[in-house]
Amino acid sequence: MRRGVQVADRPSDESLVRMYHVSKSYLAGSWALRDVSLEIGKGELVFLTGPSGAGKTTLLRLLFAAERPSEGQIIVCGRNIARLREGAIPALRRRVSVVFQDFKLLHRRTIEENVAIALEVVGTSPRAARGRVFQVLKQVGLQHRRYHHPLSLSGGEQQRVAIARALVSEPEVLLADEPTGSLDPDLTIEIMDLIASAAARGTTVIVATHDVGLVQRYRKRTLHLEAGRVRTDAPDTGASV
Amino acid sequence: MSRLASQLRSFVRTALRGLRASPLTTAVSVATIAITLVLIGSFVVVVENMQGMLERFGEDLHVSLYLEDGLSDAELEGLAERVETVEGVDAVELVSKEQALQRFEAGVGARTGLLEALEENPLPASLEVTLLAARRTPEGLAVVIESIDGLPGIAEVAYGQQWVETYARAVALVRGAAFGLGAVLALAAFLIVANTIRLAVYARSDELEIVSLVGGSRTFVNAPFLLEGMIQGGAGAALALVILYALFRLLLPGFEAGLELLVGYAEPAFLSPGGMLRIVLGGAALGAVGSAAALAGSWRP
Known part of the structure; x- marks a missing residue:
């Protein structure tokens, strides 16, 4: 494990996420994130770990432009988040999907409609959307529940729907904020396998978690945050799961 | 189907889903617009008839x-x-x-x-x-x-200039009163539509958050609400026309007798097709403007 973080002088063309000396402050004198620099390549699976309040969620929110950095530069899919116009944020979010601990599903809509919403926003025809949604629901093993509503599904199934929604638009980057935080251990592995399979298909995946067991099981690159700073950047050990 | 057509279809579907989700609020909004437009429409009927009579007097002048x-x-x-x-x-x-x-x-x-x-x-x-x-x-x-x-x-x-001048002043007075009252009532309807849509925006804030997270643009988020406002306004105007016509038929005998007595001539007419179209379009525009006001600043990516 190496201490501190080194950023290459010449960034790799394969890096989809780059942060240069990024800091984020919500209150004057108090830093949620402090001088963070990192690069994450295409198809890489990276864990963000650290105690509550370490800055994991803030870092993810900066990457999908829910927040702007107070200092530094962030390049995601070639876009500079610090300078991104408000009107350009939707285009970024079509390339950067997010999965949350609380699933964020629409309870009045069916599973199919929940997943299709990510295609609706780009004007995909209903017929093409149905085909694509079926395909991705099959990947997560829920094609037979597509006409059900979220509340009739278990927590693990709801998270699988959220992952299907995140993957249906074939994003370049997938961010997951404690995606297994409310699931039991068996479901945790099931959900994490689905997320890892996205990385195997070439999507850059960043998972924020405080589940040490999960990190040890997958043995992928792990950035450990404490008090808003990256304390360690442990490389991928290449272990297969 | 083109991308634009798909999006329009999606907007309409979302707008109708939104209206169905809160039927009572929608009904109150439509009824308020209808009542407002019945009052405005009544003045329009009176002014159009007075104007018609003035033109007729002019022909005989x-x-x-x-x-x-x-x-x-x-x-x-x-x-x-x-x-x-x-x-x-x-x-x-x-x-x-x-x-x-x-x-x-x-x-x-x-x-x-x-x-x-x-x-x-x-x-x-x-x-x-x-x-x-x-x-x-x-x-x-x-x-x-x-x-x-x-x-x-x-x-x-x-x-007959004095009579004509007096009558023309009366037409101008009624038209001015219609305009003033219409503006006040339109403002009331506008505020009610804006409030209804604002409530709908709050009620569907979870949906808006998710749409925004998956890359929905401002247009994608706002268009269904604008459509909802337009549908409410248009439906309110159509209902107003039905009520107005029913009132016109009901009050016609008394109206005719009064005109015969006053000016020896009675051919009261309901709104022209153009006038009816203007009221429906006015209602839809009122709804759209109310929605736009409610949505101002509500979209945050």
Whole structure:
């Protein structure tokens, strides 16, 4: 494990996420994130770990432009988040999907409609959307529940729907904020396998978690945050799961 | 299907889903717009009818120039020719003293015995002046009269200007009242639509958050709400027209009798197709503007 973080002088063309000396402050004198620099390549699976309040969620929110950095530069899919116009944020979010601990599903809509919403926003025809949604629901093993509503599904199934929604638009980057935080251990592995399979298909995946067991099981690159700073950047050990 | 058509379909589907999700709020909003537009529409019906009557009076508007006695035929002809050259005059008819008497006799009918007592014809010769259509307004009439009055040989100028001016003022007053009241009522309807849509925005904040997270643009988020407002406004206007027509049919007999009594003429008409279309479009626009106001600043990516 190496201490501190080194950023290459010449960034790799394969890096989809780059942060240069990024800091984020919500209150004057108090830093949620402090001088963070990192690069994450295409198809890489990276864990963000650290105690509550370490800055994991803030870092993810900066990457999908829910927040702007107070200092530094962030390049995601070639876009500079610090300078991104408000009107350009939707285009970024079509390339950067997010999965949350609380699933964020629409309870009045069916599973199919929940997943299709990510295609609706780009004007995909209903017929093409149905085909694509079926395909991705099959990947997560829920094609037979597509006409059900979220509340009739278990927590693990709801998270699988959220992952299907995140993957249906074939994003370049997938961010997951404690995606297994409310699931039991068996479901945790099931959900994490689905997320890892996205990385195997070439999507850059960043998972924020405080589940040490999960990190040890997958043995992928792990950035450990404490008090808003990256304390360690442990490389991928290449272990297969 | 093109991308645009898919998005439009999606907007309509989302808007209808939104309206169905809160039927009571939607019904209250539609009813409020309907009541507002019934009141505005009532004024429009009254103003359109008064305007129609004013135009009709204009068509019948004549100016009678009573001439001094003792003018020769040549002087009468010359005066008629002179008046005919005045700007705004369409035609001039010379009515001699004899013709005036004959007309009077024809008018009073069987009571011609009244005239037998007269030793000489007391009626003056006159010039009956018809104005060009463009001058058949109180202002146009005044300009023509100014040019004619004072010509030698003319003893008196008679026309219904005072009545016409009073009536025109009444039309302007009603129109002004309609405009003022309409503006107040439209503002009330606008605030109610804006409030309804604002409530809908709050109620669906989870949906808006998710749409925003998956890359929904401002247009994608706002368009269904604008459509909802337009549908509410259009439906309210259509309902208003139905109520207005029912009221018109119900009150028509009394309205006709009143007009007959006042002006000896009664052909009250409902709104023209163009007027009805304007009310429906006005309702839809009211809804859209109300929604737009409610949405201002609500989209945060």
